[in-house]
Amino acid sequence: MVVDQRLVERIPSGLALDMAALSEPTACVLRAIDRAGIRPGSTALIVGAGPMGLLLSCLLPRCGVATVLVSEPSPERRRLAESFGAVVFDPRGSDLAAWVRSETRGRGVDYAFEAVGSASALEDAIDATDVGGTVIVVGVANPAARAQVSPHAIFAKELTIVGAWGVETTFTRAMGLLSTLNPRDLITDRFGLDDVEAAIGLARRGAAGKVLLAPGLERK
Template sequence: MRAVRLEEIGRVDLVDLDEAVAAPGDVIVQTIATGICGSDIHGYTGENGRRIPGQVMGHETVGRISGIGAAVDADRFPVGALVTVNPVIVPVEDADRYAGREQHDPRRRIIGVDPTIVSAFAERYAVPAANVVVLPELDNPLHAALIEPLAVALHAVHRVGVAPGQTVLVVGGGPIGQSCVLAALRAGATRVLVSEPHAARRAVCAALGADVIDPAGISIPEVVRGRTGGQGVDVAIDAVGTSATVSDAVQSTVLGGRVCLVGMAHPELSLDAYRISTEERVLVGSFTYPAKTFAEAARWVGEGGEVFDALISEVVAPERADEVLARLARTPDVPAKVLIRFSPDRADAEGAS
């Protein structure tokens, strides 16, 4: 079977691997398409140290069940069903202890991150049945590849407590920032502002309903206060993760406001602690999601909606994976998500470009 493998830092190749084999409790997923995550790009460039040569990455995916292990209930996981996969794997013996907070299990494994797991940049791969979410048939099955980033955004919105009637700033209008815009609006935010330097991404955020800001040569906190009657926003979400973006997020909130750090651009940050302590702001981190939030995102996409079309910029064949990853590493000025499609799913689907 074909798979896109990280051969060395800065290069992936399309290779042939042995067929995926299901353990008794596993499901074999036939990949339709898998999104390229920012963490995949950082793994490709070696920036984050969380990917190693020889592994098959990929965790934002949609596919169909092509086989099941001997212990899997065929009625719950019928062959041919449209599915997505929750990448957070918790050992069976830890399931009860970490129920509702699976991402806190120190023994968790992440599909697409753990180098021992052949992941979703492959035609077929084996995953525990507990991580497979069966979906309704969708008008556009590619939307299901957005469930994972939407789950990231929903968890961030839950963590920071976005409530109806509030104003929200999202710093960074890339794919996660775009998902955060939709998640904040879904939570009842009356206004979402987005700071994003790239015009194409600002256009996507504006189409999603955000009030966009070009941060070039300006003070984001001053602009935010100017657009909110001098008050600032109730909540800010940093979808970038640098010292400068955290500072903008903190300073753009009202006194007592809340900030969520979901971006992971830099592993270490400097922080104006007095802005947190003396002005009683709350700074929370957000990473992945519990299983219930992933299921919530799956239900959301299952409701359907053309809005999800705006979150997909490009669909490419796996033969172009190295070219595309190199381009994404070189410039972030790509409007939205890029998907690698391994197989068409509908008779009327266009071929991968």
């Protein structure tokens, strides 16, 4: 296989391959944090605790966020986020914005990370953000998706809404960070190449953390 050297990154000595496999989502998360402009002592909401949301729950406290809230319907993913220090919430049949206000003395959060890739998640993030807050869109949505956003809410709360797309410059930082962070608990399942369909099916069900393909593993 021949690959342009600009598209590869050297794995640091001592970094395990399973941790290196987290470099791409970690690089995307670092870009989202950069775009947010985190202030120490702030509050943050993560809508969605897939691999990106779970990585955010690991990294935001290291950036100075005092309180990390996570909204996630999967009990397995909520347990993972809670193990990383987040306060978790099951949004099914409940009012997310009301819960966020109850956890922030009626204010809402300073930063809301939409990590699902859905229109409704973006709407929830906007509703839960405090005056002067920032909404960061890091989830990958269907290009045809459309959100029902209130222009008045953006105006009245003076919100900033930014997108975060992973960039090459954050890959090196991600590799270095993974050498010290070591979020191995985020990897919940490993499959051999013969079990690709099972791995994809598990990931799509939305109950696992990070699902890895590991060449050499025997069929389950």
